[in-house]
Amino acid sequence: MSLLDMDERILKIVELADLRSSPITDLKEPDESGVDVGVLEGGINNSANEEVARKMRSRAKILVALGDCAVFGGVPAMRNFCGVEAALQRAYVDAESNEPGSEIPNDPELATMTKTRAIHEVVPVDYNVPGCPPDADVIFYVLSELAQGRKPELKNNLLHWD
Amino acid sequence: MTAQKITIEPVTRIEGHAKVTIHMKEDNTVDHAYMHVNEFRGFEKFCEGRLYFEMPQITARICGICPVSHHLAAAKAGDAITGQTPPRPANLLRELMHMGQVIQSHGMHFFELAGPDLLLGFDAAPEIRSVVGLIGANPELTIKAVNLRKFGQEIIKTLGGRRLHPVFAVPGGVNKALTKAERDNILTGADAAIETLQLGLKIMKDWAEKNMEDIKKFAVFPTGYFGLTTPENGLELYNGDIRLIDSQGVEMERFQAANYLDYIQEHVEPWSYLKFPFYKKMGYPGGVYRVGPLGRLNLAQKIDTPLANEELKIFKSLNSGKPVENTLYYHYARLIEALFAVERACMLCEDPDILSTEILNTRKNYTGHGVGVLEAPRGTLIHDYTADENGKLLKVNLIVSTGHNNWAMSNAVDSVAKTYVKGPQIHEGMLNRVEAAIRAYDPCLSCSTHAVGQMPIQVEVLNPDGSLRQTLTRD
Ligand code: SF4
Numbered sequence: 001m002s003l004l005d006m007d008e009r010i011l012k013i014v015e016l017a018d019l020r021s022s023p024i025t026d027l028k029e030p031d032e033s034g035v036d037v038g039v040l041e042g043g044i045n046n047s048a049n050e051e052v053a054r055k056m057r058s059r060a061k062i063l064v065a066l067g068d069c070a071v072f073g074g075v076p077a078m079r080n081f082c083g084v085e086a087a088l089q090r091a092y093v094d095a096e097s098n099e100p101g102s103e104i105p106n107d108p109e110l111a112t113m114t115k116t117r118a119i120h121e122v123v124p125v126d127y128n129v130p131g132c133p134p135d136a137d138v139i140f141y142v143l144s145e146l147a148q149g150r151k152p153e154l155k156n157n158l159l160h161w162d
Numbered sequence: 163m164t165a166q167k168i169t170i171e172p173v174t175r176i177e178g179h180a181k182v183t184i185h186m187k188e189d190n191t192v193d194h195a196y197m198h199v200n201e202f203r204g205f206e207k208f209c210e211g212r213l214y215f216e217m218p219q220i221t222a223r224i225c226g227i228c229p230v231s232h233h234l235a236a237a238k239a240g241d242a243i244t245g246q247t248p249p250r251p252a253n254l255l256r257e258l259m260h261m262g263q264v265i266q267s268h269g270m271h272f273f274e275l276a277g278p279d280l281l282l283g284f285d286a287a288p289e290i291r292s293v294v295g296l297i298g299a300n301p302e303l304t305i306k307a308v309n310l311r312k313f314g315q316e317i318i319k320t321l322g323g324r325r326l327h328p329v330f331a332v333p334g335g336v337n338k339a340l341t342k343a344e345r346d347n348i349l350t351g352a353d354a355a356i357e358t359l360q361l362g363l364k365i366m367k368d369w370a371e372k373n374m375e376d377i378k379k380f381a382v383f384p385t386g387y388f389g390l391t392t393p394e395n396g397l398e399l400y401n402g403d404i405r406l407i408d409s410q411g412v413e414m415e416r417f418q419a420a421n422y423l424d425y426i427q428e429h430v431e432p433w434s435y436l437k438f439p440f441y442k443k444m445g446y447p448g449g450v451y452r453v454g455p456l457g458r459l460n461l462a463q464k465i466d467t468p469l470a471n472e473e474l475k476i477f478k479s480l481n482s483g484k485p486v487e488n489t490l491y492y493h494y495a496r497l498i499e500a501l502f503a504v505e506r507a508c509m510l511c512e513d514p515d516i517l518s519t520e521i522l523n524t525r526k527n528y529t530g531h532g533v534g535v536l537e538a539p540r541g542t543l544i545h546d547y548t549a550d551e552n553g554k555l556l557k558v559n560l561i562v563s564t565g566h567n568n569w570a571m572s573n574a575v576d577s578v579a580k581t582y583v584k585g586p587q588i589h590e591g592m593l594n595r596v597e598a599a600i601r602a603y604d605p606c607l608s609c610s611t612h613a614v615g616q617m618p619i620q621v622e623v624l625n626p627d628g629s630l631r632q633t634l635t636r637d
Contacts, residue, residue, distance in 0.1 A: 075223035087204025107433035
């Protein structure tokens with residue numbers, strides 16, 4: 001959603017590139033025929049995320065990991081310290097507000113929770129763009145460079161780790 | 163100039179990962195449909211052992227759309243833990259930031275996320291049914307919408323240094339005062355924001371007139387309504403007691419937010435990581451209620467700002483003063499609230515205390531327990547912390563806005579699927595309406611399950627024998 005923080009520059013991106021599936025558009029998946037640039041936000045903490053990352057990798061020529069979560073796991077990776085089981089137990093069984101007798105959701109349809117990982121720990125990444133979230137200027141720079149077939153270089157003011 | 167394709171995961175016009183399953187009957191009509199949420203993060207557990215004052219920064223990371231809500235709720239819980247009541251100017255500043263957030267979140271939702279369904283049509287081609295299509299169809303309106311969101315985001319940035327994940331509220335107050343120049347700058351943008359919202363209201367009303375048939379059959383059902391209130395039952399987004407009314411508008415409970423455990427409980431289903439809160443005395447699912455814009459306007463008997471109050475009167479007449487039950491009117495209610503938020507932001511900016519530098523109460527009266535509650539754009543947000551004598555957290559419980567609407571969203575999905583989805587040919591527009599039922603609630607599923615990243619709603623249609631008939635993909 002930080003995409004929208006580019007404000008009016010989103011119009012420019014739309015002019016430069018054909019925005020396909022995204023949180024703000026309506027295509028569900030990257031085109032099967034492939035796309036030039038794929039962008040992933042968020043880390044990988046379950047089997048469903050993993051699938052999304054693999055699919056995106058196989059369909060995108062260039063893969064960008066956007067934001068601290070995608071780049072190195074970010075805040076949600078704190079779950080690795082307590083482990084998935086303890087976290088599930090607290091949320092669905094022990095929480096004070098739960099109905100007595102509640103159990104951890106276990107429908108086979110549901111994704112299985114895993115350790116939280118950065119995208120590059122699961123599939124190869126071409127560009128890592130840190131920041132929580134990366135500045136709108138940085139997102140704009142990276143996307144507009146890639147859209148014009150250039151290699152974005154993150155340095156000086158464009159490189160923040162916060 | 164269309165040179166390259168860019169694909170951006172996650173996908174589409176909601177925040178978070180939901181999956182819809184539709185079970186069909188032999189005669190090609192819908193048997194039942196429901197929504198499951200497929201993400202879980204575990205903030206409640208992994209925040210144990212952290213220090214209470216870190217929480218405004220850590221929990222903001224739960225949500226990419228309304229981090230300010232978590233930031234402020236965590237700070238409020240922190241106030242109670244240390245017994246540091248913020249001075250009045252600090253409360254005004256926090257509320258001002260909150261208004262910035264409501265404006266940007268509601269504005270973005272109406273124009274950029276849900277708006278394309280209304281402005282371009284539920285059956286428009288998915289390639290254009292988005293803000294991208296809107297740019298093509300109505301660039302002028304898109305610019306206005308972009309500027310509205312920017313207005314809200316800039317309030318947040320002025321106060322907290324950044325648009326997302328600001329660093330501002332601390333237990334006992336805030337860490338930066340507002341300067342006169344900054345205040346004046348906020349005020350200059352207000353007129354344009356009001357104008358855009360009034361334009362939005364006009365679009366909404368015209369749309370409603372033309373689509374009354376849909377509004378009347380699209381997920382209309384009774385529930386209770388739940389949220390904060392002013393002492394005179396006015397619309398309240400930041401402070402106050404909680405009120406719960408029944409489907410007829412009769413008050414069932416009114417209580418201090420910190421006592422939430424006496425009144426509500428959460429139900430867990432094996433097929434969803436999102437829990438289902440309900441009113442304890444009535445049990446589950448009898449005690450389900452709705453929150454967010456529609457819920458709050460159903461609760462409110464008035465709004466303390468003039469323009470929004472006029473709009474509220476019109477809204478109340480939709481169901482002759484009784485609670486409005488139509489899911490599609492969430493969009494309408496959202497615009498009225500955004501209008502309130504702009505007016506309220508101006509009122510706060512004009513308050514003589516807003517430029518005061520008395521923004522932090524440093525005197526502690528440590529209690530070790532705190533509940534922080536406010537109305538996030540999507541509904542009531544509850545942060546409940548218990549800490550040891552050193553301020554290290556022993557227990558964290560979070561009930562997030564979208565969760566309260568979990569039952570309602572699932573029920574809306576079922577109702578819309580039954581109304582609109584019919585075989586043998588099931589086309590995309592039907593399924594988009596099912597998604598629109600969820601979208602109306604503007605769920606933030608990464609929030610509600612505290613999930614990583616955002617992902618698409620996936621729709622699956624099953625045959626009577628349970629085999630997969632169709633999955634909605636759009637490539
Ligand atoms: S904004 Fe921060 S917490 Fe949210 S997805 Fe991006 S990096 Fe992660």
